[in-house]
Amino acid sequence: MSMSRLVLSMIAVLMMASPVMMPAWAAGGSDPAPVAKPADPNFTEGKKAIDAKDWARAIPLFQQxxxxxxxxxxxFNWLGYAWRNQGDYPQSFAAYEKALTIDPRHRGAHEYIGEAYLKVNNLQKAEEHLKRLDSLCTFGCAEYTELKGKIAAYKAAKPS
Known part of the structure; x- marks a missing residue:
């Protein structure tokens, strides 16, 4: 293709795209970005407690x-995580289910509830959440990889 044909082709593509892009250009970029809602200090402190594996401290912070x-x-996801690590599976499952009711696509909650099901020897439920993650993570994601690894380790430790 000659250089002039290439340039004409590019101009044609730009002209076809301009009506689509016009609303974005018309919106302008001079308005300030919306101000983000400040993070809840209890959430921030709760996450620090999670990072420190201080489950007893994290739970009341996330409850607040x-x-x-x-x-x-x-x-709710972090609350479930803390309860699970403290060994309170009923509370953990309730928190994860609440997180998934609010956001059925919450990948972290799917991963962590899957891990919790492995802790109570419910491989079938863990695999259900792995399948859900597989559908959510089209090109793979860390949550899918983590849960898949935990399920493989569980199966290796408990041969049928």
């Missing part, structure tokens, strides 16, 4: 977060 914001799937 969800008491103020009962639609916070991330807080």
């Amino acid at each position: 977060v969800v008491a103020k914001d009962d639609k916070n799937a991330d807080a």
Whole structure:
């Protein structure tokens, strides 16, 4: 293709795209970005407690977060994680289920509830959440890889 044909082709593509792009250009870029809602200090402290594996400290902090914001799937997920690591599986499952009710696509909650099911020897439920992650993570994701690895280790440790 000659250089002039290439240039003409590029101009034609740009002209066809301009009506699509016009609303974005018309919106302008001079408006300030919306101000993000400040993070709940209890969430921040709860995450620090999780990182320190201080489950007893994390639980009441995340309970305070969800008491103020009962639609916070991330807080319910971390609450479930802390309860699971403390060995309270009924509370853990309830928190994960709440996170998944709020956000059925919450990959972290699918991974962690799958791991919790392995802890109570429910391989079938863990594999259900692995399948859900497989459908959510089109090109793979860390949560899928982690749960898949935990399921493989579980199967290796408990041969049928």
